[in-house]
């Protein structure tokens with residue numbers, strides 16, 4: 001849980017990087033999720049599914065070797081093998097309880113996502129046992145994609161072989177930067193040497209889709225170093241490159257230091273610089289054949305390199321969230337699990353629901369959720385929203401869209417509304433104007 005602080009996040013993202021969350025990851029905002037709606041999830045699970053939405057699984061591994069200074073996730077760096085074993089067993093029990101429900105019984109996941117934390121923190125044996133048990137409870141043979149997030153320093157050839165063997169198709173490497181100095185002062189556990197060896201092993205093993213994550217604007221980033229990072233990525237030539245712009249939420253080590261020093265502005269590059277760096281990377285990648293497919297991603301071959309987890313989730317798929325702090329979305333209900341690992345494991349053991357808060361959304365909120373998430377792709381198909389929700393976007397948002405067009409942020413082509421590159425790079429700041437009035441200026445990330 002984020003500590004409540006009187007400083008307001010910089011939602012408008014004026015030039016300086018102020019403390020607060022910038023990235024819009026869901027809608028309605030998390031501060032509207034509540035305990036009263038938790039029983040809605042049990043009621044839903046007791047009824048059969050309409051079968052219209054694809055099903056996915058998000059599995060949360062909350063362990064890391066070290067806490068990065070910019071990290072705002074709930075992670076544990078001090079757990080021993082018994083703690084890990086207990087946690088893994090609890091998640092299997094949690095999965096079992098879903099598969100016994102009327103809502104999930106007989107369905108199979110179309111996508112599986114291992115996120116964290118650091119999924120690759122687990123040993124090859126732990127991963128093999130975990131995934132064998134998961135598959136025995138809910139087979140993955142219909143899954144179109146299995147994504148696995150990795151911290152490069154945790155990857156040996158043996159572990160990557162195990163990861164490939166249990167069916168991972170999309171391997172995501174949290175590289176973030178190639179400079180050992182920058183990695184070090186930002187608190188990352190790995191160094192560039194480990195990136196190159198992990199990448200080499202992964203290529204050799206033939207993963208279908210390898211993604212590299214970068215962050216524009218880490219502590220001490222410079223123009224020279226960023227140019228070097230872009231060159232390194234081009235040289236490695238992964239299937240997909242994901243670039244985030246550094247934000248400094250309240251529960252990060254960086255914010256803690258800012259608070260101690262009485263500072264409101266984070267010691268990282270300002271927003272125009274971060275956007276310029278992302279743009280520089282995209283232009284360089286486009287020159288060597290990549291296509292920008294969202295505000296955060298460029299892919300080498302858009303025909304073959306998909307990101308099914310993102311595309312399904314952003315178009316209303318059901319997703320079971322497994323593990324501590326996990327987020328799920330079932331039948332239009334958002335939910336999140338307990339955020340303390342011991343409480344999570346004990347609750348599962350006592351056969352109670354580990355869900356701590358939920359939100360039963362209405363049709364209008366579901367429409368807005370999909371719309372804001374799909375804007376992040378840089379283009380919105382008006383027919384899709386008209387067919388699915390009966391809403392004509394150009395009519396409903398006529399004044400906002402006219403404003404965007406007048407500023408040069410938006411154009412129209414073949415029934416699609418298309419964001420300019422500069423608008424795409426600041427898309428998260430544009431989305432708030434689409435929120436319902438009651439959700440604007442809410443505390444979105446508590």
Ligand code: SF4
Nearest residue numbers: 064067068071116117
């Ligand atoms: S590896 Fe990722 S989850 Fe772990 S501490 Fe760093 S940013 Fe947080």
